[in-house]
Structure formats: structure tokens, C-alpha cells
Amino acid sequence: MLQTKKKKMIATKGYAALDAGSPLLPFSFERRTPGPRDVQLEILFCGVCHSDLHQVRNEWGRGIFPMVPGHEIVGRVARAGEQVKKFSIGDVGAVGCLVDSCRECDNCKQGLEQYCENGAVGTYNSYERDGKTPTYGGYSKTIIVHEDFVLKVPSNLALEGVAPLLCAGITTYSPLRHWHIGKGHKVGVLGLGGLGHMAVKFASAFGAEVTMLSTSPSKEADSKRLGASKFVLTTDTANLKPLRNYFDFIIDTVSAPHDYSPYLRMLNTNGVHICVGAPPEPSQFRTMALIANRRSIAGSNIGGLPETQEMLDFCSSYHIVSDVEVIDIKDINAAFERMLNGDVRYRFVIDMATL
Ligand code: NAP
Ligand code: ZN
Ligand code: ZN
Numbered sequence: 001m002l003q004t005k006k007k008k009m010i011a012t013k014g015y016a017a018l019d020a021g022s023p024l025l026p027f028s029f030e031r032r033t034p035g036p037r038d039v040q041l042e043i044l045f046c047g048v049c050h051s052d053l054h055q056v057r058n059e060w061g062r063g064i065f066p067m068v069p070g071h072e073i074v075g076r077v078a079r080a081g082e083q084v085k086k087f088s089i090g091d092v093g094a095v096g097c098l099v100d101s102c103r104e105c106d107n108c109k110q111g112l113e114q115y116c117e118n119g120a121v122g123t124y125n126s127y128e129r130d131g132k133t134p135t136y137g138g139y140s141k142t143i144i145v146h147e148d149f150v151l152k153v154p155s156n157l158a159l160e161g162v163a164p165l166l167c168a169g170i171t172t173y174s175p176l177r178h179w180h181i182g183k184g185h186k187v188g189v190l191g192l193g194g195l196g197h198m199a200v201k202f203a204s205a206f207g208a209e210v211t212m213l214s215t216s217p218s219k220e221a222d223s224k225r226l227g228a229s230k231f232v233l234t235t236d237t238a239n240l241k242p243l244r245n246y247f248d249f250i251i252d253t254v255s256a257p258h259d260y261s262p263y264l265r266m267l268n269t270n271g272v273h274i275c276v277g278a279p280p281e282p283s284q285f286r287t288m289a290l291i292a293n294r295r296s297i298a299g300s301n302i303g304g305l306p307e308t309q310e311m312l313d314f315c316s317s318y319h320i321v322s323d324v325e326v327i328d329i330k331d332i333n334a335a336f337e338r339m340l341n342g343d344v345r346y347r348f349v350i351d352m353a354t355l
Contacts, residue, residue: 008033010040013355014140015329016066020058023333027066029136031144039087039150040079041095046138047072047164047322048348049194050255051278053336055125059280064125070138071097071123072166072349074159084147092159093150094312096166097302099123099135100146111306139329141355151309154316161321164194164347165312167302168322172199172251173311174303175274176206181249183207188243188250188266189228192219193339195253195276197323197346200226203251205318211247213263216342226323240266245293253277260285260297267295275299322347328354 009030016027034040052069054060073095077087087093100121101113108116121128124137137143153162172195181187185208189199192214203210204227211230212223220231232239243266250263254277264273264285271293275283290297303311315321323346327335335348 010142010144012140012142014068014136015332015355016068016136016139017056018066020056020063020065024056024069024139027068029066029068029140031136031142034079034081034144035146036081036083037147038081038144039077039084039093039147040142040144041073041075041093041150042078042142043073043075043138043140043352044092045074045160045163045326046070046350046352047167047194047324048327048332048335048339048350049164049167050339051167052137053339054255054278054280056336060278064127064134067125068136068140069124070140070350071095072163072168073123073138073143074153074163074166075143078142080147086147086152087150092153092155094153094162094166095123095138095143095145095150096170096308097123098305099149100129102129103148111304113304114302139332139350141352149305151305151312154312156316157319157321160324160326160349160351162312162315163349164198164322164324165315166308168194168198168347169202169315170303170308170311171195171276171300172253173202173314174307175251175276175298175300176202177307178300179249179272179274181206181208185209185248186211186246186268188213188247188263189253190234190250190263191253191255191277192216192223192346193253193255193342193344194322194347196251197222197226199251199253200228201320204228205320211243213250222345237262245269247271249274251276255279257281257283259283261289264289264295264297265292267293269293271295273297322349324349326351330354
């Protein structure tokens with residue numbers, strides 16, 4: 001008689017939203033046993049991204065519940081499959097927003113796995129390549145990932161500050177590199193949160209003149225410390241006039257709906273408004289604000305594996321990490337509320353020892 005042999009699973013725990021209306025609560029679930037090329041990480045720290053909040057509240061739609069969020073993961077290798085080459089037990093590895101992709105399409109072959117033509121596999125709120133096994137993220141004790149999707153973590157950086165580099169870091173590094181932003185450019189960074197503070201750090205490290213565009217007067221001193229040479233309070237429209245035609249690029253990290261037109265008008269000829277913030281609702285802008293000065297509006301999604309490793313190595317050389325507030329996992333729901341109110345300096349990171 002034909003018998004199907006059930007693969008042994010690994011019991012683990014985390015925090016999950018059982019549905020879009022519920023707070024995160026303790027949750028037990030199973031991970032697959034490591035295959036020959038898999039790495040098992042015992043998670044040390046996981047950053048809290050605004051995308052986690054959008055997704056647990058199902059603001060982007062198509063949410064898969066129960067949902068264990070978290071895609072800014074740093075952990076220690078507890079097990080490695082027999083064919084794993086990059087890692088040994090005890091090494092520190094990191095996982096960002098992706099855990100797999102088709103590896104065959106043109107984008108994957110170029111290391112642009114985030115744009116996989118056959119659909120990359122997200123670290124959570126996604127399905128494995130079989131199309132039916134849900135993925136669970138880093139608000140958990142352990143995760144098992146193919147070694148190709150595990151990054152090497154430089155040894156000279158504080159690990160809690162490294163975790164947010166896996167999303168907030170690469171999401172801002174990638175467009176700055178793509179558009180060759182650096183010396184001689186004037187860059188506006190819109191919104192000083194997790195992504196915004198990394199955009200300021202990277203853009204100033206690349207030699208650009210950085211202006212912080214923020215709704216929070218209390219963040220002025222920090223923006224200067226992070227590398228901005230100017231701070232502009234956007235809630236007072238009188239402050240915006242002197243910035244007409246001023247920037248070469250604006251990096252827009254705002255998580256809530258906002259009109260792009262006032263910011264488009266701040267762009268000089270050929271200027272580009274780069275959207276990385278992903279408000280759930282459709283955005284609006286005046287076409288005339290684009291037509292004038294041949295401006296563009298563009299978007300950028302995280303970064304591929306090679307560029308993510310490049311970013312981590314750059315951070316190692318320039319001693320760049322995220323500014324973090326480390327929290328206990330039991331405080332995650334309060335942290336979400338604070339993030340929603342713009343009250344985070346500048347990334348919450350969960351200490352997974354508290355799980
Ligand atoms: P965050 O830490 O909450 O920062 C967002 C910042 O936007 C806030 O600190 C605030 O800065 C500003 N802001 C919030 N509400 C605003 C409003 N109503 N009007 C104007 N400004 C407002 O969030 P995050 O983790 O950086 O994520 C930001 C966005 O990027 C989210 O939508 C997230 O989903 C998205 N994201 C996209 C990618 C990608 O690959 N493209 C990757 C990660 C995240 P001020 O106080 O300075 O105004
Ligand atoms: Zn993220
Ligand atoms: Zn692909």
C-alpha cells in the first residue's frame with residue numbers, strides 16, 4: 001500500500017494577528033526541517049516596519065491569516081543543511097523581505113529578485129513556491145531559509161541596529177544607488193521615520209546635500225544629527241515656497257495618503273520624486289506639476305540579494321546602523337500605535353529573547 005511519509009516539522013512560537021482586526025498575540029506554529037541548502041536561524045532581533053502594520057491590518061488587501069509579521073531579521077545559525085556553504089553553526093545571518101524567488105527569470109538572474117517575474121516569496125504574508133504553504137516572519141523564535149536568501153552580517157556592527165537595515169536600509173539604499181545620487185545633488189527626504197532616517201544617513205554618506213521635509217518640529221535636531229543640512233516643517237505652507245524647483249530628487253517615505261503636487265513643484269528640471277512609502281489609498285497629484293520642468297514620479301521596491309549584501313558591507317565600512325528603540329515583544333501592539341503616531345526614534349526592534 002502506498003504511504004505518504006510526512007516530513008518532520010520543527011515546533012516554534014511567535015506573535016501573530018489571527019485576523020485583520022486583532023492585536024498581535026502569542027502563537028505556536030511549525031517550520032519545515034532544514035533541507036540540504038537551508039539555514040536555521042535562532043532569531044535575536046527583528047525590526048518593526050510600517051509595512052508590518054499595513055499588512056496585519058490588511059490595509060493592502062490579500063492578507064493571509066494567521067499572520068506572523070517581521071522582515072528585518074538577525075539571528076544566529078543553529079543548524080545548517082549538509083550542502084550549505086556560506087554559513088557555519090554559530091555564525092550570524094540576516095533575512096530581509098524575501099525568502100525565495102524563481103531564480104530563472106531575467107530579473108532574478110540580474111539579482112533583482114524583488115522584481116521576480118514569477119513572483120518572489122515574501123518572508124511573511126506570502127506563499128512558498130508551492131503556492132500553498134504560508135510563510136511566517138520574524139516576530140518568532142526561529143526561521144528556516146535557503147542560504148541564498150540569508151545575508152552575511154558584518155562583525156563590527158551592533159546587531160539590534162543591523163536588523164532594520166534589512167528593510168528600511170535596503171529600501172532607501174537601492175533607489176539612491178539606482179539614480180546615482182551623490183555629490184552635487186540636492187535631495188529632499190520626506191518623512192522622518194524608519195525609512196526616512198536611513199535615507200538621510202545614506203544620502204549624506206553618498207555626498208548629497210540633504211533637506212529633511214517633516215511634519216514633526218520635534219525631529220529637527222535629530223535630522224541634523226543624522227546628516228541633514230536643512231530641516232523644513234511641511235505643515236506650514238509658507239516654508240515650502242523657497243523650495244520651488246530646488247531638489248534633484250525627493251525620497252518620499254510617507255506611510256499615509258498625501259498630495260504629491262506640493263513636493264513635485266520642489267523638483268528642478270528632470271527632477272524625480274521617488275516613492276518608497278506605500279500608503280494604502282491611491283495617491284493624487286496635478287499632472288501640470290509633472291509637465292512643468294519635465295519631472296518624473298517613480299517607485300522603488302526594497303532591493304535584491306546582491307545589493308542588500310553590498311549595503312550591509314557599505315554599512316560596515318562607514319559604521320552605519322539604524323537608530324533603534326529595543327522593545328519586549330509583549331509591547332508590540334503599543335509600539336504599533338506609537339509608530340502610527342510618528343512617535344518612533346527611529347525604529348522599534350524586538351529583542352527576541354523576550355519571547
Ligand atoms: P514610519 O517609521 O512610520 O515613518 C513614516 C513617517 O512618515 C513618519 O515618521 C512621519 O514622519 C511621516 N508621516 C506619517 N504620517 C504622515 C502624514 N499623514 N502626513 C505626512 N507625513 C506623515 O514608517 P516606515 O517604516 O519608515 O515606512 C514608511 C512607508 O514605507 C510605509 O508605507 C511602508 O509600508 C513603506 N515601505 C515601503 C518599502 C518599499 O520597498 N518601497 C519598504 C519598506 C516600507 P514626520 O514625522 O517626519 O512627518
Ligand atoms: Zn519593511
Ligand atoms: Zn524570478
